[in-house]
Amino acid sequence: MIDLYSTATPNGHKVHIMLEECGLAYRSHHIDIGNGDQFTPEFLKISPNNKIPAIIDSDGPDGKEMSLFESGAILVYLASKVGKFLGDTDREKFTTLQWLMFQMGGVGPMLGQAHHFRIYAPEKIEYAVNRYTNEAKRLYGVIDRRLAESKYLAGDSYTIADIATFPWLRSWEKQGIVLTDYPHLKRWFDAINDRPAVKKGTTMFVDVRKPIADDKSKEILFGATQYAKR
Template sequence: MIDLYSTATPNGHKVHVMLEECGLDYRQHHIDIGAGDQFKPDFLKISPNNKIPAIVDSDGPDGKPMSLFESGAILVYLASMVGKFLGTTDREKFETLQWVMFQMGGVGPMLGQAHHFRMYAPEKIEYAIDRYTNEAKRLYSVIDRRLAESQYLAGNSYTIADIATFPWLRSWEKQGITLSDYPNLQRWFEEIAERPAVKKGTTLFVDARNTVIDDKAREVLYGATQYAKR
Protein backbone atom coordinates (compact mmCIF):
# COMPACT_ATOMS: atom_id res chain seq x y z
CA MET A 1 0.00 0.00 0.00
CA ILE A 2 1.19 3.49 -0.89
CA ASP A 3 0.57 6.35 1.52
CA LEU A 4 0.45 9.64 -0.39
CA TYR A 5 1.17 12.94 1.33
CA SER A 6 0.31 15.78 -0.99
CA THR A 7 -1.89 18.67 -2.06
CA ALA A 8 -3.23 20.12 -5.32
CA THR A 9 -0.12 21.63 -6.94
CA PRO A 10 1.64 20.73 -10.20
CA ASN A 11 4.24 18.64 -8.39
CA GLY A 12 1.51 16.95 -6.41
CA HIS A 13 -0.53 16.29 -9.53
CA LYS A 14 2.37 14.48 -11.17
CA VAL A 15 2.30 11.77 -8.55
CA HIS A 16 -1.50 11.73 -8.27
CA VAL A 17 -1.75 11.07 -12.01
CA MET A 18 0.99 8.45 -11.90
CA LEU A 19 -0.71 6.51 -9.12
CA GLU A 20 -3.90 6.49 -11.16
CA GLU A 21 -2.09 5.51 -14.37
CA CYS A 22 -0.42 2.63 -12.55
CA GLY A 23 -3.65 1.43 -10.96
CA LEU A 24 -2.00 1.26 -7.55
CA ASP A 25 -3.90 1.28 -4.27
CA TYR A 26 -3.06 4.32 -2.16
CA ARG A 27 -4.23 6.23 0.89
CA GLN A 28 -4.53 10.00 0.76
CA HIS A 29 -3.11 12.34 3.40
CA HIS A 30 -3.67 16.02 2.72
CA ILE A 31 -0.80 18.36 3.56
CA ASP A 32 -2.10 21.90 3.94
CA ILE A 33 0.95 23.89 2.89
CA GLY A 34 -0.77 27.22 3.56
CA ALA A 35 -1.29 26.18 7.19
CA GLY A 36 2.27 24.88 7.60
CA ASP A 37 1.62 21.11 7.68
CA GLN A 38 4.84 20.64 5.69
CA PHE A 39 6.90 21.73 8.70
CA LYS A 40 5.48 19.22 11.15
CA PRO A 41 8.05 16.73 12.50
CA ASP A 42 6.21 13.65 11.22
CA PHE A 43 6.15 15.01 7.69
CA LEU A 44 9.78 16.15 7.82
CA LYS A 45 10.76 12.56 8.61
CA ILE A 46 9.65 11.53 5.13
CA SER A 47 10.25 14.82 3.32
CA PRO A 48 13.26 16.58 4.86
CA ASN A 49 13.04 19.40 2.30
CA ASN A 50 9.52 20.20 3.63
CA LYS A 51 7.98 19.90 0.16
CA ILE A 52 5.13 17.87 -1.23
CA PRO A 53 4.57 15.29 -2.56
CA ALA A 54 5.99 12.43 -0.57
CA ILE A 55 5.06 8.76 -0.38
CA VAL A 56 5.59 5.84 1.93
CA ASP A 57 5.52 2.38 0.36
CA SER A 58 4.71 -0.08 3.13
CA ASP A 59 6.26 -2.87 1.05
CA GLY A 60 9.48 -1.40 -0.32
CA PRO A 61 12.00 -3.13 -2.60
CA ASP A 62 13.44 -5.12 0.32
CA GLY A 63 10.04 -5.82 1.85
CA LYS A 64 10.46 -3.00 4.38
CA PRO A 65 8.67 0.39 4.36
CA MET A 66 10.35 2.98 2.17
CA SER A 67 9.67 6.71 2.06
CA LEU A 68 10.44 8.96 -0.90
CA PHE A 69 10.32 12.68 -1.51
CA GLU A 70 10.99 14.62 -4.76
CA SER A 71 8.30 14.10 -7.38
CA GLY A 72 10.71 13.01 -10.12
CA ALA A 73 12.22 10.30 -7.94
CA ILE A 74 8.73 9.11 -6.99
CA LEU A 75 7.76 8.85 -10.68
CA VAL A 76 10.83 6.74 -11.45
CA TYR A 77 10.15 4.56 -8.40
CA LEU A 78 6.53 3.92 -9.33
CA ALA A 79 7.39 3.29 -12.98
CA SER A 80 10.00 0.75 -11.90
CA MET A 81 7.47 -0.86 -9.58
CA VAL A 82 4.89 -1.50 -12.28
CA GLY A 83 7.24 -1.88 -15.25
CA LYS A 84 5.53 0.84 -17.30
CA PHE A 85 5.95 4.47 -18.41
CA LEU A 86 9.77 4.46 -18.31
CA GLY A 87 10.69 2.52 -21.44
CA THR A 88 12.04 -0.98 -21.80
CA THR A 89 15.43 -0.59 -23.52
CA ASP A 90 18.30 1.44 -22.11
CA ARG A 91 17.90 3.93 -24.95
CA GLU A 92 14.21 4.41 -24.16
CA LYS A 93 14.87 4.82 -20.45
CA PHE A 94 17.52 7.49 -20.95
CA GLU A 95 15.36 9.29 -23.54
CA THR A 96 12.62 9.40 -20.92
CA LEU A 97 14.87 10.43 -18.05
CA GLN A 98 16.43 13.34 -19.94
CA TRP A 99 12.96 14.86 -20.43
CA VAL A 100 12.07 14.22 -16.80
CA MET A 101 15.24 16.09 -15.82
CA PHE A 102 14.30 18.87 -18.25
CA GLN A 103 11.03 19.24 -16.39
CA MET A 104 12.57 19.05 -12.93
CA GLY A 105 15.42 21.43 -13.68
CA GLY A 106 13.73 23.86 -16.07
CA VAL A 107 9.99 23.65 -16.58
CA GLY A 108 9.00 23.43 -12.92
CA PRO A 109 11.34 26.05 -11.44
CA MET A 110 11.01 28.58 -14.25
CA LEU A 111 7.25 28.33 -14.75
CA GLY A 112 6.87 28.44 -10.99
CA GLN A 113 8.75 31.73 -10.89
CA ALA A 114 6.69 33.11 -13.79
CA HIS A 115 3.52 32.18 -11.97
CA HIS A 116 4.78 33.66 -8.70
CA PHE A 117 5.88 37.03 -10.02
CA ARG A 118 2.84 37.42 -12.26
CA MET A 119 0.24 36.31 -9.68
CA TYR A 120 1.48 36.22 -6.09
CA ALA A 121 4.35 38.64 -5.55
CA PRO A 122 3.29 41.49 -3.22
CA GLU A 123 4.68 44.01 -5.69
CA LYS A 124 4.85 43.89 -9.47
CA ILE A 125 8.50 43.76 -10.48
CA GLU A 126 8.67 44.36 -14.23
CA TYR A 127 12.16 42.88 -14.61
CA ALA A 128 11.17 39.62 -12.89
CA ILE A 129 7.88 39.34 -14.78
CA ASP A 130 9.61 39.87 -18.13
CA ARG A 131 12.48 37.54 -17.32
CA TYR A 132 10.37 34.58 -16.25
CA THR A 133 7.60 35.11 -18.80
CA ASN A 134 10.20 35.11 -21.57
CA GLU A 135 11.80 31.99 -20.12
CA ALA A 136 8.39 30.33 -20.00
CA LYS A 137 7.90 31.11 -23.69
CA ARG A 138 11.33 29.69 -24.48
CA LEU A 139 10.56 26.45 -22.64
CA TYR A 140 7.19 26.11 -24.36
CA SER A 141 9.04 26.51 -27.66
CA VAL A 142 11.50 23.74 -26.75
CA ILE A 143 8.59 21.41 -25.99
CA ASP A 144 6.74 22.45 -29.15
CA ARG A 145 9.75 21.69 -31.35
CA ARG A 146 10.19 18.32 -29.70
CA LEU A 147 6.54 17.44 -30.22
CA ALA A 148 6.81 18.33 -33.90
CA GLU A 149 8.93 15.21 -34.32
CA SER A 150 7.35 12.76 -31.88
CA GLN A 151 3.94 12.05 -30.41
CA TYR A 152 5.18 12.32 -26.83
CA LEU A 153 8.18 13.90 -25.13
CA ALA A 154 10.31 10.75 -24.97
CA GLY A 155 9.21 9.35 -28.32
CA ASN A 156 6.10 7.57 -29.48
CA SER A 157 5.07 6.18 -26.09
CA TYR A 158 3.46 7.98 -23.17
CA THR A 159 5.92 8.05 -20.26
CA ILE A 160 6.69 9.70 -16.95
CA ALA A 161 8.21 12.57 -18.96
CA ASP A 162 4.70 13.50 -20.11
CA ILE A 163 3.23 12.84 -16.67
CA ALA A 164 5.85 15.13 -15.09
CA THR A 165 5.42 17.98 -17.56
CA PHE A 166 1.69 18.18 -18.20
CA PRO A 167 0.59 19.51 -14.77
CA TRP A 168 2.97 22.46 -15.04
CA LEU A 169 1.44 23.56 -18.33
CA ARG A 170 -2.17 23.57 -17.10
CA SER A 171 -1.74 27.17 -15.88
CA TRP A 172 -0.44 28.44 -19.21
CA GLU A 173 -2.59 31.58 -19.14
CA LYS A 174 -1.20 32.64 -15.77
CA GLN A 175 2.32 32.12 -17.13
CA GLY A 176 1.72 34.64 -19.92
CA ILE A 177 1.34 31.98 -22.60
CA THR A 178 -1.04 31.73 -25.56
CA LEU A 179 -1.35 27.99 -26.10
CA SER A 180 -2.27 28.28 -29.78
CA ASP A 181 1.18 29.77 -30.42
CA TYR A 182 2.52 26.24 -29.84
CA PRO A 183 0.38 23.95 -32.03
CA ASN A 184 2.34 20.75 -31.47
CA LEU A 185 2.32 21.27 -27.73
CA GLN A 186 -1.40 22.11 -27.84
CA ARG A 187 -2.15 18.84 -29.68
CA TRP A 188 -0.21 16.89 -27.03
CA PHE A 189 -1.78 18.85 -24.17
CA GLU A 190 -5.34 18.27 -25.34
CA GLU A 191 -4.70 14.55 -25.87
CA ILE A 192 -3.24 14.03 -22.42
CA ALA A 193 -5.95 16.09 -20.74
CA GLU A 194 -8.51 13.49 -21.92
CA ARG A 195 -6.82 10.52 -20.25
CA PRO A 196 -9.05 9.18 -17.43
CA ALA A 197 -6.12 8.94 -14.99
CA VAL A 198 -5.18 12.56 -15.72
CA LYS A 199 -8.73 13.76 -15.19
CA LYS A 200 -8.94 11.97 -11.85
CA GLY A 201 -5.40 12.73 -10.65
CA THR A 202 -5.68 16.46 -11.27
CA THR A 203 -8.81 16.71 -9.14
CA LEU A 204 -7.22 15.07 -6.09
CA PHE A 205 -7.18 17.39 -3.03
CA VAL A 206 -8.67 20.26 -5.04
CA ASP A 207 -11.63 20.52 -2.68
CA ALA A 208 -9.24 20.76 0.29
CA ARG A 209 -7.13 23.50 -1.26
CA ASN A 210 -7.50 27.04 0.01
CA THR A 211 -7.52 29.18 -3.11
CA VAL A 212 -7.22 32.43 -1.15
CA ILE A 213 -3.70 33.22 0.02
CA ASP A 214 -4.16 35.43 3.07
CA ASP A 215 -1.39 37.14 5.02
CA LYS A 216 -0.83 34.11 7.24
CA ALA A 217 -0.55 31.70 4.34
CA ARG A 218 1.70 34.11 2.45
CA GLU A 219 4.05 34.27 5.43
CA VAL A 220 4.10 30.47 5.70
CA LEU A 221 4.67 29.95 1.98
CA TYR A 222 7.01 32.84 1.17
CA GLY A 223 8.09 34.43 4.45
CA ALA A 224 10.16 33.70 7.55
CA THR A 225 8.39 30.43 8.36
CA GLN A 226 9.62 28.95 5.09
CA TYR A 227 13.23 29.80 5.95
CA ALA A 228 13.32 29.04 9.67
CA LYS A 229 16.09 26.71 10.76
CA ARG A 230 14.87 23.22 11.61
Protein backbone atom coordinates (compact mmCIF):
# COMPACT_ATOMS: atom_id res chain seq x y z
CA MET A 1 0.00 0.00 0.00
CA ILE A 2 1.21 3.48 -0.86
CA ASP A 3 0.46 6.48 1.32
CA LEU A 4 0.34 9.74 -0.63
CA TYR A 5 0.92 13.12 1.02
CA SER A 6 0.00 15.92 -1.33
CA THR A 7 -2.30 18.73 -2.42
CA ALA A 8 -3.74 20.16 -5.64
CA THR A 9 -0.69 21.70 -7.31
CA PRO A 10 1.05 20.83 -10.58
CA ASN A 11 3.73 18.84 -8.76
CA GLY A 12 1.09 17.07 -6.72
CA HIS A 13 -1.00 16.29 -9.78
CA LYS A 14 1.96 14.54 -11.43
CA VAL A 15 1.95 11.85 -8.78
CA HIS A 16 -1.85 11.73 -8.49
CA ILE A 17 -2.05 11.00 -12.23
CA MET A 18 0.76 8.46 -12.07
CA LEU A 19 -0.85 6.49 -9.25
CA GLU A 20 -4.09 6.35 -11.23
CA GLU A 21 -2.29 5.36 -14.45
CA CYS A 22 -0.42 2.59 -12.63
CA GLY A 23 -3.54 1.24 -10.94
CA LEU A 24 -1.73 1.00 -7.61
CA ALA A 25 -3.59 0.88 -4.30
CA TYR A 26 -3.01 4.04 -2.29
CA ARG A 27 -4.33 6.15 0.57
CA SER A 28 -4.35 9.92 0.20
CA HIS A 29 -3.50 12.41 2.94
CA HIS A 30 -4.04 16.12 2.34
CA ILE A 31 -1.20 18.48 3.22
CA ASP A 32 -2.61 22.00 3.62
CA ILE A 33 0.37 24.06 2.49
CA GLY A 34 -1.48 27.32 3.13
CA ASN A 35 -1.85 26.31 6.76
CA GLY A 36 1.74 25.13 7.22
CA ASP A 37 1.18 21.35 7.33
CA GLN A 38 4.41 20.94 5.34
CA PHE A 39 6.47 22.15 8.31
CA THR A 40 5.28 19.58 10.83
CA PRO A 41 7.97 17.22 12.17
CA GLU A 42 5.99 14.24 10.87
CA PHE A 43 5.95 15.53 7.30
CA LEU A 44 9.57 16.70 7.40
CA LYS A 45 10.63 13.12 8.19
CA ILE A 46 9.21 12.15 4.79
CA SER A 47 10.03 15.32 2.87
CA PRO A 48 12.98 17.20 4.43
CA ASN A 49 12.64 19.97 1.84
CA ASN A 50 9.09 20.65 3.15
CA LYS A 51 7.56 20.27 -0.31
CA ILE A 52 4.74 18.10 -1.61
CA PRO A 53 4.25 15.48 -2.90
CA ALA A 54 5.77 12.65 -0.90
CA ILE A 55 4.94 8.98 -0.60
CA ILE A 56 5.52 6.06 1.73
CA ASP A 57 5.46 2.63 0.10
CA SER A 58 4.95 -0.15 2.64
CA ASP A 59 6.27 -2.60 0.05
CA GLY A 60 9.57 -1.07 -1.04
CA PRO A 61 12.13 -2.61 -3.41
CA ASP A 62 13.49 -4.90 -0.68
CA GLY A 63 10.10 -5.62 0.82
CA LYS A 64 10.63 -2.95 3.47
CA GLU A 65 8.92 0.42 3.86
CA MET A 66 10.38 3.24 1.75
CA SER A 67 9.59 6.94 1.69
CA LEU A 68 10.29 9.28 -1.21
CA PHE A 69 10.06 13.00 -1.88
CA GLU A 70 10.60 14.98 -5.12
CA SER A 71 7.93 14.40 -7.75
CA GLY A 72 10.37 13.37 -10.49
CA ALA A 73 11.99 10.74 -8.30
CA ILE A 74 8.56 9.43 -7.31
CA LEU A 75 7.55 9.10 -10.97
CA VAL A 76 10.70 7.12 -11.78
CA TYR A 77 10.15 4.93 -8.72
CA LEU A 78 6.53 4.17 -9.58
CA ALA A 79 7.35 3.53 -13.24
CA SER A 80 10.05 1.09 -12.17
CA LYS A 81 7.68 -0.56 -9.71
CA VAL A 82 5.04 -1.34 -12.33
CA GLY A 83 7.33 -1.67 -15.37
CA LYS A 84 5.48 0.96 -17.41
CA PHE A 85 5.75 4.58 -18.59
CA LEU A 86 9.56 4.70 -18.59
CA GLY A 87 10.41 2.92 -21.85
CA ASP A 88 11.59 -0.59 -22.60
CA THR A 89 15.02 -0.14 -24.17
CA ASP A 90 17.91 1.87 -22.77
CA ARG A 91 17.46 4.39 -25.57
CA GLU A 92 13.79 4.85 -24.70
CA LYS A 93 14.53 5.16 -20.98
CA PHE A 94 17.21 7.79 -21.43
CA THR A 95 15.03 9.74 -23.86
CA THR A 96 12.22 9.68 -21.30
CA LEU A 97 14.57 10.79 -18.51
CA GLN A 98 15.92 13.57 -20.73
CA TRP A 99 12.46 15.09 -21.13
CA LEU A 100 11.62 14.45 -17.48
CA MET A 101 14.72 16.44 -16.49
CA PHE A 102 13.66 19.17 -18.92
CA GLN A 103 10.42 19.47 -16.96
CA MET A 104 12.07 19.32 -13.56
CA GLY A 105 14.84 21.78 -14.37
CA GLY A 106 13.03 24.12 -16.74
CA VAL A 107 9.27 23.87 -17.14
CA GLY A 108 8.41 23.61 -13.44
CA PRO A 109 10.77 26.25 -12.04
CA MET A 110 10.25 28.79 -14.82
CA LEU A 111 6.47 28.48 -15.01
CA GLY A 112 6.38 28.55 -11.21
CA GLN A 113 8.15 31.90 -11.31
CA ALA A 114 5.72 33.10 -13.97
CA HIS A 115 2.83 32.19 -11.66
CA HIS A 116 4.49 33.96 -8.73
CA PHE A 117 5.30 37.25 -10.40
CA ARG A 118 2.13 37.41 -12.51
CA ILE A 119 -0.29 36.39 -9.73
CA TYR A 120 1.10 36.22 -6.19
CA ALA A 121 3.85 38.82 -5.87
CA PRO A 122 2.80 41.73 -3.61
CA GLU A 123 3.95 44.19 -6.24
CA LYS A 124 4.06 43.93 -10.01
CA ILE A 125 7.67 44.03 -11.12
CA GLU A 126 7.61 44.60 -14.87
CA TYR A 127 11.06 43.12 -15.46
CA ALA A 128 10.17 39.89 -13.62
CA VAL A 129 6.77 39.55 -15.28
CA ASN A 130 8.28 40.03 -18.73
CA ARG A 131 11.24 37.74 -18.05
CA TYR A 132 9.18 34.77 -16.90
CA THR A 133 6.34 35.30 -19.37
CA ASN A 134 8.87 35.30 -22.21
CA GLU A 135 10.57 32.22 -20.75
CA ALA A 136 7.18 30.48 -20.60
CA LYS A 137 6.65 31.23 -24.29
CA ARG A 138 10.12 29.94 -25.12
CA LEU A 139 9.51 26.66 -23.26
CA TYR A 140 6.12 26.18 -24.92
CA GLY A 141 7.93 26.67 -28.22
CA VAL A 142 10.49 23.98 -27.36
CA ILE A 143 7.69 21.55 -26.52
CA ASP A 144 5.69 22.46 -29.63
CA ARG A 145 8.67 21.83 -31.90
CA ARG A 146 9.33 18.49 -30.24
CA LEU A 147 5.70 17.44 -30.64
CA ALA A 148 5.77 18.41 -34.30
CA GLU A 149 8.01 15.38 -34.83
CA SER A 150 6.85 13.07 -32.06
CA LYS A 151 3.47 11.91 -30.75
CA TYR A 152 4.63 12.25 -27.14
CA LEU A 153 7.62 13.95 -25.55
CA ALA A 154 9.78 10.83 -25.42
CA GLY A 155 8.59 9.28 -28.68
CA ASP A 156 5.62 7.19 -29.74
CA SER A 157 4.63 6.12 -26.22
CA TYR A 158 3.07 7.99 -23.32
CA THR A 159 5.60 8.19 -20.47
CA ILE A 160 6.38 9.88 -17.18
CA ALA A 161 7.81 12.78 -19.22
CA ASP A 162 4.27 13.59 -20.40
CA ILE A 163 2.80 12.94 -16.94
CA ALA A 164 5.31 15.36 -15.39
CA THR A 165 4.86 18.13 -17.94
CA PHE A 166 1.10 18.18 -18.51
CA PRO A 167 -0.01 19.52 -15.10
CA TRP A 168 2.23 22.58 -15.44
CA LEU A 169 0.66 23.51 -18.78
CA ARG A 170 -2.93 23.38 -17.50
CA SER A 171 -2.54 26.99 -16.27
CA TRP A 172 -1.43 28.33 -19.63
CA GLU A 173 -3.66 31.40 -19.44
CA LYS A 174 -2.10 32.45 -16.13
CA GLN A 175 1.32 32.17 -17.77
CA GLY A 176 0.44 34.62 -20.55
CA ILE A 177 0.13 31.87 -23.14
CA VAL A 178 -2.30 31.52 -26.05
CA LEU A 179 -2.50 27.76 -26.46
CA THR A 180 -3.56 27.88 -30.11
CA ASP A 181 -0.20 29.49 -30.90
CA TYR A 182 1.29 26.04 -30.28
CA PRO A 183 -0.80 23.62 -32.41
CA HIS A 184 1.32 20.51 -31.88
CA LEU A 185 1.40 21.07 -28.15
CA LYS A 186 -2.37 21.63 -28.14
CA ARG A 187 -2.95 18.33 -29.94
CA TRP A 188 -0.87 16.56 -27.29
CA PHE A 189 -2.50 18.52 -24.45
CA ASP A 190 -6.03 17.65 -25.56
CA ALA A 191 -5.19 13.95 -25.95
CA ILE A 192 -3.68 13.71 -22.47
CA ASN A 193 -6.47 15.76 -20.92
CA ASP A 194 -8.96 13.12 -22.15
CA ARG A 195 -7.27 10.23 -20.34
CA PRO A 196 -9.46 8.90 -17.46
CA ALA A 197 -6.50 8.72 -15.05
CA VAL A 198 -5.62 12.32 -15.84
CA LYS A 199 -9.18 13.50 -15.27
CA LYS A 200 -9.25 11.76 -11.89
CA GLY A 201 -5.75 12.73 -10.84
CA THR A 202 -6.21 16.44 -11.55
CA THR A 203 -9.36 16.64 -9.42
CA MET A 204 -7.72 15.12 -6.34
CA PHE A 205 -7.70 17.51 -3.33
CA VAL A 206 -9.24 20.31 -5.41
CA ASP A 207 -12.27 20.37 -3.11
CA VAL A 208 -10.16 20.85 0.03
CA ARG A 209 -7.35 23.09 -1.16
CA LYS A 210 -7.95 26.74 -0.32
CA PRO A 211 -6.96 29.54 -2.70
CA ILE A 212 -3.74 31.34 -1.81
CA ALA A 213 -5.43 34.68 -1.26
CA ASP A 214 -5.19 35.63 2.42
CA ASP A 215 -2.17 37.23 4.03
CA LYS A 216 -1.56 34.27 6.37
CA SER A 217 -1.26 31.76 3.53
CA LYS A 218 0.98 34.06 1.52
CA GLU A 219 3.26 34.59 4.52
CA ILE A 220 3.51 30.83 5.13
CA LEU A 221 4.32 30.11 1.49
CA PHE A 222 6.40 33.13 0.54
CA GLY A 223 7.45 34.85 3.77
CA ALA A 224 9.53 34.29 6.90
CA THR A 225 7.81 31.01 7.80
CA GLN A 226 9.14 29.41 4.62
CA TYR A 227 12.70 30.41 5.45
CA ALA A 228 12.75 29.77 9.21
CA LYS A 229 15.55 27.54 10.44
CA ARG A 230 14.40 24.01 11.29
